[in-house]
Amino acid sequence: MTAEGDIRALAWRLARRARELVDCQAAGLLLGCPDETVRHPLLDLFVPDAASYVGCSGGGLDEERLRALLQYEQVRALLDIAAQSGRVHCCEADPVLRCATAIGSLAVAPLERPAGVLGSVLLFDERRTAFAAGECRLLAAVLSRLARELEQQLRLLSQVARAPARDQRQGPPQRLMLVPGGDGAAAGVGDHHALCWPSELDQLKYEFISMVSHELRTPLTAIKGYASLLQAYGLSPSGQGQGRKGSDGLTEELQRHYLDVIMEQVNHLEALAGDLLDVSRIHANHLDLRSTSLDIAALCRRAVELIRQRVERETPGKYLFRCRFMEPLPPVWADADRVQQVLTNLLENAVKYSPAGGLITIEAGLSREGRQAGGGLMQVSVCDQGIGISPEQQSRLFRPFSRLEQESSECVPGVGLGLYITRRLVEAMGGRIELRSRAGEGTRVTFTLPLATAVPEATAGRAR
Template sequence: MSQKDRDTSYSRLFAEELRLAEEAKEVVRDRALSGKELYKLHQELAGQYEKLLKTTIKLSRISDIQGKKLKEQEQEIQTANESLKHLEKLRQRLIADISHELGTPMVAVQGYVKALLDGVIQPEEKYMRLIYDRVLTVNHLIKDLFLLSTFQANQNHFEHQRIEIGAFVRAVERKFMPDCERAGIAFDMEMPGEGADPVIVWGDPVRLDQVFENLLRNAMKFTQAGGSIRLCSEFQPKYEGALLGHWFVKVSDSGIGIAEEEVPHVFERFYRSKRASANGIEGTGLGLAITKEIIQKHGGEIGVTSRAGEGSTFFFLIPAESVTSVDGQTRSMIKGGLS
């Protein structure tokens, strides 16, 4: 409500009093001409009453404003309180997760060190390597847990910038192709050709690189030598000919796949499929949970389709646009103007 509307509302609220005050002023004004002192006093009294009404209106307005501010402050306090409760739940959950997940590797480290101290085993390389690997596992686990918790508590700031996805995906290919070759896994790419219009997203390149790191490393982990991984990247317009749409990415592998009943749980923290455990495939179960948080922070969605023994396909989409050129410069509809 505007200030003018509020003034009109208060005037309407005190309309009867204002009308009576005005009538009283007119009556005593006419009769005061008679020169009688009493009517002059009546005229002064009517004027004071009018002033009192106007002061009352102002006080009512001030009270209303203060009331609204108090409600706003109450809402802010309530929101802050809910935020603190949320952070406390995350803290408790983090402590519980750390206590649970650190137990196994730390017990192993403790056992090896005690055996070394007691002379049961000698400080051979294989035992030192086992201890080192367990320590690395603990370090990665703590790092991933902290990262995931900051995402969920909205305490991790993203550095969004313009990313041309063609160049970005080609950099991903150059990064992972040698690793796949060493593992004996075929790595294929599917993306628009050189003549296609450039497509951009506004995102954090470090975090998006982490998404590809998690998805592709995951695919390599579950795919044996002789298998294949396929990365598809395309722009999907909102409708035919539209410049705005989504960047759609699929990472498919020919690995061991995921059982149908386990598919809904793969993005949960610490979830590891039974087939992964049975095949001795290590992991903390945090990579996909982190990936989901990153995609959601970019306004996107992520999912998976899979069948046991037939491989998996992880996919995500985030807002993107196909840009056009004007006098050699690209026009961005998301940011507006030329960029």
């Protein structure tokens, strides 16, 4: 990946973490500072023009829209105030901005280091009161960490840019990584770290640890932050009635919202822990299945309804879900919980990689073999109209820790375990899975399961 691509990916990641932390609709990271008196020297390498911003966005906000928002006087003023003060600032959108963009409130969090300002995180929401005192405190608590991470990565990229070109016979260069020890002073990145070219195995380990740590850090920060706010400010004095404010102005409605965010992040952590545990069981050959005769149509409808309810709460009207079955469908022989997990993984991927929305369909019917008397397979497909996958990336998607490498998917959370676990579960239940896709034209993922009539009676009896 190029230096520009690395910066954009980092910006997406930091913006997403800020957006998830305060539970707002959209966030963008602006790399740059127009005020030369507080501008970080590193920006001269990446943003030469001191009077302009380079927009890198996340959380459903594309770069074109982010640049357009910078044309509004209120947004520019808020950015200048935040850069000068070094503090988080939030406000309701003025009538001009609200009418033109449907934005109800916005917040700016400056990314400042001792050497100067690197940029700002800009957050938006259609609600007029999305950013209260609690959200500002949470942002202030993580600003130094986000700024430090951004500075470290820019220093690393500046070292790569100044490094001599490698011999072309060695093939394309690997991404540099920081390792403990070595001559850190000579590398210019600190006293206890050095730059090195990692081996392929070391690189895989590094990327795995990095992905998992980022996925863990965001929900843990949110849980800790909102819990500390409730502990410090949310406990109303005894005798106060419903709807009354606590000691720091946190209404019971706001307290319930904070608790909802905590539970959402706990569920996210639980899902990540479950995925890691499944990988461990798969590699240890300890994956237990409780197969029985299942109604695949009912399972598909249930999975679609659960996803539909969640997606409609977050983005109402954006996605249309549909089930298409060649009924009546004969029962399949599989583990109900694991089939539900497979369907959920595929439907979630369809939503994640369809940023523009559209139709998502589950189709089910007998495979060619399943139409033969006395045996065969049931075929289930999940289809979307999303960004699609290029042929060179399709072969890697069912491997562990593999994710799409395209700009439009940088903001998608995850560590790349869903499709790998899905493949291994389908294979463990006696089926197979395949993916067909074209970049920009959507994706169809199809898996098969054995029919209950195709399972030998002795085997079925033991499974029960």
